[in-house]
Amino acid sequence: MVIPGRDASPPPAVSLTFPHPALHPHRGDPRRVAARADGLLMLHVRTVSPADVTDRVLEMLDANPGVLSLIALPSAVRRPQGDAIEFDVLTSSANDVLAALRGLGVDRRGSITIEPIGTTISDAANEASRDAPYQESTPVWEQVDATIRAQGTYPPSFYGLLVISGLIAAVGILTNSQILVVGAMVVCPDYGAISNIALGINQGSHQRVRRGLFALAAGFGAAIVVPFLFAVVVRAADKIPRAYMLGLRPVSSLINSPNLFSVVVAVLAGLVGVISLTESRANTLIGVFISVTTIPAAADIGVSSAMQGRSEAVGSFLQLLLNVSILIVVGSVALRAQRRIWRRLAIRRTGVQPGG
Numbered sequence: 001m002v003i004p005g006r007d008a009s010p011p012p013a014v015s016l017t018f019p020h021p022a023l024h025p026h027r028g029d030p031r032r033v034a035a036r037a038d039g040l041l042m043l044h045v046r047t048v049s050p051a052d053v054t055d056r057v058l059e060m061l062d063a064n065p066g067v068l069s070l071i072a073l074p075s076a077v078r079r080p081q082g083d084a085i086e087f088d089v090l091t092s093s094a095n096d097v098l099a100a101l102r103g104l105g106v107d108r109r110g111s112i113t114i115e116p117i118g119t120t121i122s123d124a125a126n127e128a129s130r131d132a133p134y135q136e137s138t139p140v141w142e143q144v145d146a147t148i149r150a151q152g153t154y155p156p157s158f159y160g161l162l163v164i165s166g167l168i169a170a171v172g173i174l175t176n177s178q179i180l181v182v183g184a185m186v187v188c189p190d191y192g193a194i195s196n197i198a199l200g201i202n203q204g205s206h207q208r209v210r211r212g213l214f215a216l217a218a219g220f221g222a223a224i225v226v227p228f229l230f231a232v233v234v235r236a237a238d239k240i241p242r243a244y245m246l247g248l249r250p251v252s253s254l255i256n257s258p259n260l261f262s263v264v265v266a267v268l269a270g271l272v273g274v275i276s277l278t279e280s281r282a283n284t285l286i287g288v289f290i291s292v293t294t295i296p297a298a299a300d301i302g303v304s305s306a307m308q309g310r311s312e313a314v315g316s317f318l319q320l321l322l323n324v325s326i327l328i329v330v331g332s333v334a335l336r337a338q339r340r341i342w343r344r345l346a347i348r349r350t351g352v353q354p355g356g
Contacts, residue, residue, distance in 0.1 A: 042068075042117045043089050043140065047101060048082040048110035051075070057085060060100050066093025068124055082110050088117065092346070094140040114143060139278040139342060147277060148199045151192030152208060154215040159222055161189045162295070166223030169299035170230055173252050174244050181251060184299065185291035190216065191273055194290075194324065198274075198331030216324065223298040231306030240307075255300045256315035258322055266293045266323040270330030278338050293323035 049057050054072070061067045066089055073084040089097050094114075101112055165187035172180030193215045200208030234240055243249075269290045297320035304312035 041090060042120045043091060043094055043143075044115045044117050045087055045089055045094075045097070046111075046113040046115070047085045047106055048077045048080055049085050049106055050080075050082050050109045053104050053106065053109075054083045054085070057101065057104055057106065060104070061085070061087055061097065064089075064093055064097060066090035067097060068122070080110055088120070091140055092138045094138075094142075095346075098140070098142050114140070116143075139338065141339065144278050145199065148192075148195045152196035152199075152212065154193065154211070154219075158189055158192075158215065159219050161187055162219040162223045163226045165189075165291075165295045166227045166299045166302070167230060169296050170227035170303050173249075173255070173296070173300055173303050174231070174234065175241055176243055176249065176251050178251060181296050184295050188291040188295040190219065190294050191290045191327075193219070194327045195273065195277060195331055197328050198335055201328070201332040202335055220294075220298045220320065220324075223295060224302045226302070227299045228302030228306050231303045235306060244307075251296075252300055252304065252312060255296045255319060256304065256312040258315065258319040262293070262319060262322065263326065266326035267330055269293050269323075270327045271334055273327070274331050274334035274338065278335070290327070293327065294320060297323065 047057070051074075054074075058070070058072055061070055068088045068090075070087040071085065075082075076084040098112065098114075101107065106112055165184040168187060169181050169184035172178065172184060193212045197209050197212035197216075200206070200212060244252075269292065273290050297316045300316040301313050301320065304310075304316060
């Protein structure tokens with residue numbers, strides 16, 4: 001396939017206007033609009049393709065029935081130099097298309113940008129999606145990995161939020177306030193590091209695993225030390241709540257007593273976290289459920305140590321270590337298992353080994 005009108009010299013200005021008059025002729029009339037496709041059914045992909053591979057890129061895209069609204073603009077891009085190619089793609093076809101683009105070296109010599117489309121109004125899109133079961137929930141693994149990697153940066157705010165959540169949990173433990181402990185779970189950002197460790201294990205990235213483990217160790221260390229100092233001040237000021245002094249500590253007792261149910265909850269939390277990431281369902285409530293196994297235990301180590309409750313502190317430390325380990329292992333196994341499950345579903349639907 002040859003792009004008509006290619007000029008050896010690039011235009012003076014870069015133009016990526018969408019839609020563009022140079023709409024690829026193989027995709028029909030873009031004004032054909034009649035039906036509404038709900039959900040994140042499609043992605044919009046913008047690529048900068050090196051001129052020597054553009055023909056192969058267009059042939060690959062044109063052959064995929066899940067690709068729509070294909071646009072090619074020859075010599076339209078600078079930095080990097082290349083042809084602008086834009087298209088919409090069904091999420092069920094996105095993994096194959098992105099793997100093919102990588103195989104042609106577009107990611108190394110050009111660029112690939114992916115944008116979600118909330119709603120597509122198109123007969124062609126509806127027709128193409130009918131042959132794609134689970135279209136709405138098909139994970140696009142490039143996006144899943146990018147989402148996890150985006151949470152793998154650990155700025156000062158990451159550690160600050162862990163400390164704040166630890167302090168909130170410490171107050172909740174001292175006052176037997178389950179609401180405050182839940183509030184601490186809302187604030188806690190720990191699952192970003194946990195999911196990055198799981199991804200690093202799957203991809204063999206030792207650097208990602210090391211960085212995640214360091215962030216967790218430093219973050220939880222701060223979330224233990226600061227509540228410890230807070231509890232020491234409370235004790236020195238003789239402001240310990242009476243119920244806590246009398247040993248009525250239902251919240252603390254629940255946290256510092258690891259058992260079979262702790263393992264069950266940690267496993268379920270790990271599964272929920274991975275499923276929410278791969279199916280774009282992550283929200284604050286899911287974060288709360290995941291953090292139920294971590295930040296309360298870290299805060300209780302500090303509080304119990306300050307109150308000279310050695311056995312309680314040891315119990316909370318074991319709870320924290322057990323839960324973080326389970327979350328990492330379950331996350332790694334579940335990510336790998338989901339890739340295999342979706343790959344088998346794709347093979348069963350198309351009979352072709354998918355990419356991604």
